[in-house]
Amino acid sequence: MNIRYVSTLHCCHRNVYIYPAVNMEHLLNYLLHLPLWAVWSIFLSENIMITFAVLLIGKYFYKGEYTAGEWGICAVTNVLNTVVTYAGFWMWKHHIIHITTDISWKIIPDFLSLFMAMDLLMFVFHITIHKTFLYKAVHRLHHGSVDPKPIDLFVLHPIEAIGFGGLWLLLLVVYPFNMYAILMYLTINVVFGLAGHLGVEPLPAKMRSLPMIKYLGTSTFHHNHHQDIQYNFGFYTSIWDRLFRTYK
Numbered sequence: 562m563n564i565r566y567v568s569t570l571h572c573c574h575r576n577v578y579i580y581p582a583v584n585m586e587h588l589l590n591y592l593l594h595l596p597l598w599a600v601w602s603i604f605l606s607e608n609i610m611i612t613f614a615v616l617l618i619g620k621y622f623y624k625g626e627y628t629a630g631e632w633g634i635c636a637v638t639n640v641l642n643t644v645v646t647y648a649g650f651w652m653w654k655h656h657i658i659h660i661t662t663d664i665s666w667k668i669i670p671d672f673l674s675l676f677m678a679m680d681l682l683m684f685v686f687h688i689t690i691h692k693t694f695l696y697k698a699v700h701r702l703h704h705g706s707v708d709p710k711p712i713d714l715f716v717l718h719p720i721e722a723i724g725f726g727g728l729w730l731l732l733l734v735v736y737p738f739n740m741y742a743i744l745m746y747l748t749i750n751v752v753f754g755l756a757g758h759l760g761v762e763p764l765p766a767k768m769r770s771l772p773m774i775k776y777l778g779t780s781t782f783h784h785n786h787h788q789d790i791q792y793n794f795g796f797y798t799s800i801w802d803r804l805f806r807t808y809k
């Protein structure tokens with residue numbers, strides 16, 4: 562068996578426990594044996610499906626139409642996200658990124674680490690592109706919308722799309738995260754991205770003041786960033802903004 566990542570197949574020989582891990586390994590190894598065009602096609606389709614899922618759910622909240630320009634930038638972002646996906650695959654294939662595939666309690670701390678680490682990295686990246694020449698050159702495009710709408714999640718300058726993707730790959734290089742934690746994180750990332758650009762707040766005010774939710778990046782949180790670019794640079798949480806006094 563071609564095991565290119567830290568595997569825990571040794572941990573248990575009972576089939577009931579190793580089957581899911583084997584399935585994920587099979588899936589990853591299957592990709593290794595596909596021709597290049599097929600791998601690119603799978604990754605591009607995956608990104609396009611995520612985009613359409615976001616826009617379909619977003620349609621429920623935002624009834625307006627998107628311009629041809631927005632569709633064009635959205636298409637370019639999809640291609641760039643596919644490049645990032647392939648870069649991650651290539652780095653895993655060449656042992657630069659290691660991934661574990663076991664189903665264990667480790668999935669939870671791995672997910673929380675990805676969630677918090679990416680929140681901090683993206684906060685730093687976001688505040689940097691706001692406070693330097695990069696705002697006019699790069700990030701202003703995303704801020705074309707003062708009232709964000711779902712497609713704005715993909716209305717990004719190419720440098721920004723690659724920058725966020727680069728941070729993600731960098732994090733995967735430094736630690737062998739669990740594959741299921743990665744999938745959970747990627748799903749949650751899309752949910753937060755969609756929430757931030759819904760244009761409306763689906764959560765009632767009472768719910769938003771609950772102890773845990775209070776510190777999460779809600780629709781209102783990112784909407785307020787589009788309304789006033791001096792505040793709310795975080796994405797998943799408001800922790801860093803509260804800490805650096807940029808919370809509104």
Ligand SMILES: [Zn+2]
Nearest residue numbers: 687691700786
């Ligand atoms: Zn911004």
Ligand SMILES: [Zn+2]
Nearest residue numbers: 703709713783
């Ligand atoms: Zn935004």
